[in-house]
Amino acid sequence: PTLRRFVAAVQRRYRRVPYHNWLHAVDVAQFLFVLVTEGGLRAVLTDAECFVLVVAGLCHDLDHMGLNRSILYQQASPYGILSHRAGARSTLEVHHCNVAIDILSSDGSDVFGGLGEETSQAWRWLIDCILATDMALNAEVCAEVERTLGAGVDPADPMHRLLAMKLALKLADVSNVTRPLPVANRWGELVNHEFATSSTVDNLGDPPPSDQLAASQRSFVDAVALPLYRLAATTMPFLSPFITHKQSEEQ
Numbered sequence: 001p002t003l004r005r006f007v008a009a010v011q012r013r014y015r016r017v018p019y020h021n022w023l024h025a026v027d028v029a030q031f032l033f034v035l036v037t038e039g040g041l042r043a044v045l046t047d048a049e050c051f052v053l054v055v056a057g058l059c060h061d062l063d064h065m066g067l068n069r070s071i072l073y074q075q076a077s078p079y080g081i082l083s084h085r086a087g088a089r090s091t092l093e094v095h096h097c098n099v100a101i102d103i104l105s106s107d108g109s110d111v112f113g114g115l116g117e118e119t120s121q122a123w124r125w126l127i128d129c130i131l132a133t134d135m136a137l138n139a140e141v142c143a144e145v146e147r148t149l150g151a152g153v154d155p156a157d158p159m160h161r162l163l164a165m166k167l168a169l170k171l172a173d174v175s176n177v178t179r180p181l182p183v184a185n186r187w188g189e190l191v192n193h194e195f196a197t198s199s200t201v202d203n204l205g206d207p208p209p210s211d212q213l214a215a216s217q218r219s220f221v222d223a224v225a226l227p228l229y230r231l232a233a234t235t236m237p238f239l240s241p242f243i244t245h246k247q248s249e250e251q
Contacts, residue, residue, distance in 0.1 A: 006109040010058050013099055017066030018194035019187075024176075029057035031172040040238035044155040044164060048118045049125060053165050055111065056129040057172055059100035064092065066194050090134040097127050125165060132166040133173050138224065141166060142231055149235035164236060171232055174225045188217050 014022040035041045036050045045053070101123075104110055112122045132141050145163050154160045176187035195216075233240050 002108060002113070003111055006103065006111045007058070009103045009106065009109045010062065010100075013062050013103065015063060015065065017064060018197065019190040020061045020064035020066055020194065025058050025061060027176060028060065028169075028172040029054050031175040032057040032168060035168050035172070035239070041164065041168060041236075043238060044153045044236075045161055048115055048122060049161055049165060051115075052112075052122045052125045053129065053168060056126050056165075056169055059103075059126070060093075060096060060130045060133050060169065060173065062096045062099040062103075064096070066197065089136065090131055093131050093134045097130050100126065100130065125162065128162060129165050129169045133169060135224070138170070141170065142228070145231060145235055153236055167228070167232055167235070171228055174220075174228060177221050177225050178229075191217065 010025070011022050014020075014025060032054050036045070036053070041053075042050055104112055104126075112119050115122050131137075145167050148163055149160060149167075153164050176191075177184050179187065
């Protein structure tokens with residue numbers, strides 16, 4: 001019952017936007033579940049870490065408005081103003097964390113309640129993983145992964161396991177491009193629709209032409225998605241067969 005109430009509460013807190021919605025959250029969580037059960041991630045993470053990772057997948061875009069950070073700033077939204085005044089970064093990701101905390105702290109939907117002594121650590125894992133999905137920090141996170149996990153993941157090292165969790169969530173967050181071509185194309189259309197819609201908010205400009213949006217998607221795959229999968233294949237060799245298959249689908 002607790003898990004069911006938690007999932008229902010999370011679903012209710014996703015908005016009806018084209019891309020960053022409940023379906024995207026489920027898609028990401030499903031990919032993480034496969035990484036854990038079939039990709040070999042369970043061999044290096046604890047059971048609690050695996051559980052928190054899937055929870056993070058469900059929660060990582062909670063209450064996303066379908067707008068990127070720059071538009072939040074430009075339209076003087078409360079989130080943009082707060083972030084600017086506080087000198088904070090990861091505006092959206094901090095908001096996603098806050099909503100997740102609100103849900104998980106509510107009676108009847110606290111799925112961390114059964115983790116015992118690991119509860120406080122679970123909160124840290126959840127927040128660190130969600131914050132790592134900020135694309136503005138992508139280069140920073142990837143550099144840390146490459147520097148620390150260059151020789152592979154040491155299951156006995158908590159920092160190694162946390163970095164593996166962060167990278168896994170980042171892989172899952174862009175995994176739509178690895179789906180079968182018709183599905184991947186549909187995800188691309190939804191991304192483009194959301195981007196085009198957000199571009200017209202408060203007269204911030206006309207939607208980009210479709211060919212420009214398509215080129216932007218291809219650039220994202222080349223600059224972000226493929227390097228992430230290559231990094232995973234290098235730093236987590238146990239994922240290599242799974243990652244290699246996904247890379248071929250991306251290409």
